[in-house]
Amino acid sequence: MQTGDSMPTQQLKSPAAAPAGVRAKPTRVRWTILAILFIVTTINYADRATISIAGPELKKLLDLSAVEMGYVFSAFGWSYVLAQLPGGWLLDRFGSKITYFFSIFLWSLFTLLMGGVGFLAGGSAVAALFCLRLLVGAAEAPSFPGNSRIASAWFPTAERGRAAAIFNSAQYFATVLFAPLMGWLVHSFGWQSVFYVMGALGIGMSVVWLYTIHGPRQHPRVNAAELAYMEAGGALIDIEGGPRLADKIATWPSIRQLLGSRMLLGVYIGQYCITTLTYFFLTWFPVYLVQERQMTILKAGFVAALPAVAGFLGGILGGVISDRMIKSGASLSAARKTPIVAGMLLAMSMIICNYVEQDWLVIAVMSLAFFGKGIGALGWAVVSDTSPKQAAGLSGSLFNTFGNTAAITTPIAIGYILDATGSFAGALVFVGANALVAILCYLFVVGDIRRFEFRQD
Numbered sequence: 001m002q003t004g005d006s007m008p009t010q011q012l013k014s015p016a017a018a019p020a021g022v023r024a025k026p027t028r029v030r031w032t033i034l035a036i037l038f039i040v041t042t043i044n045y046a047d048r049a050t051i052s053i054a055g056p057e058l059k060k061l062l063d064l065s066a067v068e069m070g071y072v073f074s075a076f077g078w079s080y081v082l083a084q085l086p087g088g089w090l091l092d093r094f095g096s097k098i099t100y101f102f103s104i105f106l107w108s109l110f111t112l113l114m115g116g117v118g119f120l121a122g123g124s125a126v127a128a129l130f131c132l133r134l135l136v137g138a139a140e141a142p143s144f145p146g147n148s149r150i151a152s153a154w155f156p157t158a159e160r161g162r163a164a165a166i167f168n169s170a171q172y173f174a175t176v177l178f179a180p181l182m183g184w185l186v187h188s189f190g191w192q193s194v195f196y197v198m199g200a201l202g203i204g205m206s207v208v209w210l211y212t213i214h215g216p217r218q219h220p221r222v223n224a225a226e227l228a229y230m231e232a233g234g235a236l237i238d239i240e241g242g243p244r245l246a247d248k249i250a251t252w253p254s255i256r257q258l259l260g261s262r263m264l265l266g267v268y269i270g271q272y273c274i275t276t277l278t279y280f281f282l283t284w285f286p287v288y289l290v291q292e293r294q295m296t297i298l299k300a301g302f303v304a305a306l307p308a309v310a311g312f313l314g315g316i317l318g319g320v321i322s323d324r325m326i327k328s329g330a331s332l333s334a335a336r337k338t339p340i341v342a343g344m345l346l347a348m349s350m351i352i353c354n355y356v357e358q359d360w361l362v363i364a365v366m367s368l369a370f371f372g373k374g375i376g377a378l379g380w381a382v383v384s385d386t387s388p389k390q391a392a393g394l395s396g397s398l399f400n401t402f403g404n405t406a407a408i409t410t411p412i413a414i415g416y417i418l419d420a421t422g423s424f425a426g427a428l429v430f431v432g433a434n435a436l437v438a439i440l441c442y443l444f445v446v447g448d449i450r451r452f453e454f455r456q457d
Helices: 029-062 066-082 084-094 096-119 122-140 143-154 157-168 170-189 192-212 224-232 251-259 262-292 297-303 305-327 332-355 359-376 379-386 389-404 406-421 425-444
Strands: none
Touching: 029 066, 029 096, 029 122, 029 143, 029 157, 029 170, 029 192, 029 224, 029 262, 066 084, 066 122, 066 262, 066 389, 066 406, 084 096, 084 143, 084 251, 084 389, 096 122, 096 143, 096 192, 143 157, 143 379, 143 389, 157 170, 157 305, 157 332, 157 379, 170 192, 170 262, 170 297, 170 305, 251 262, 251 389, 262 305, 262 332, 262 359, 262 379, 262 389, 262 406, 262 425, 297 305, 305 332, 305 359, 332 359, 332 379, 332 425, 379 389, 389 406, 406 425
16 A cells, blocks of 8 residues: 655645744645535436436326337436546546536536426437436546545545545435435426426525635635645545646557556446446436335325435445545455445345245345445545546546446346336346345455556557
């Protein structure tokens, strides 16, 4: 494990200094930055989930089969994956602040426009819905690589697990906060209201982002003591606002080197498997509650929040466990792999739902599974630990490309399973098997977790 991965650069702005003879106490601006990342990511995942909450009503309105609904659910994933590498290049070329601002604004605008699909009919409505979801996916592409890049800039290694776990756990908090709200909106005002409300909220947040996010050296409230603490602990404090190192690397040769690393390839494949669990939850889970468990859409919106609470708590706990292991002397590899493997073992418990009838027991088991999934969702911490400092955005985008291929395959695969069997039993086995493959990747493929260095050919 390397520490002090800082890059020499000129100081673009002098941080606040203490009066002469006074030892300054470090500010804690990095935690404010993390809070903003958490809020933005909550809105991000709520916008991804709008289609699943509105899904049962849209399915009836547009007379869609399970397979057709699977393809509509997957539309986001196609463009999200294809736009990952361009999104990472934009982050490294123009910085996280401006790239992420346009990302938030555009995905929110396209979400808002989805409310207008109801004014169309038949094939035109389906085509418009599919195209707008494609646009939402493309616009969201820089979001998680941007989170990872900002976390690398603001957080030392021993705090990075918590930072990544907190912004990643926003996916569950989004369901806790917004699934009941969106279920109520659909019940009270129709499915269109979900898209109007969430789109407007995101557009407002894009303006907040523009005025609150800065690089470590440019932030008006950070002091020299906090900068020194972050830099000494391994934070890459100059990747935001300093010289654009993306101008100094060749993109395609760099991608070939990243893919040629057994460590990184194991992390990428593991993330695909873990993300399969995420997209089951974001797309088919509310439909599972309505179709398989015969709940109303209003009840499903509230019930879906319970496993999400468990996932959120697990996500925070996973980061805390990992960082405490590092501080107690464990290796970086052990500190990251232990929660991931333990969490995926718990996530496999969702298969038990195929053998129980009571709704309360199904929700309890699903809560346990998503608690485990939350504990194991440390992939973005691993990316922050391993990304080469010259290409943090590119590395995060490649990781996210692999991971979010599951946004394409999961909805479609489950759609075909439902069409062939008429039941979610096979779908739960499919999702649980992916958790098992993630365990095997981290145990037998990844090896030691360390920062990747480009070869100088």
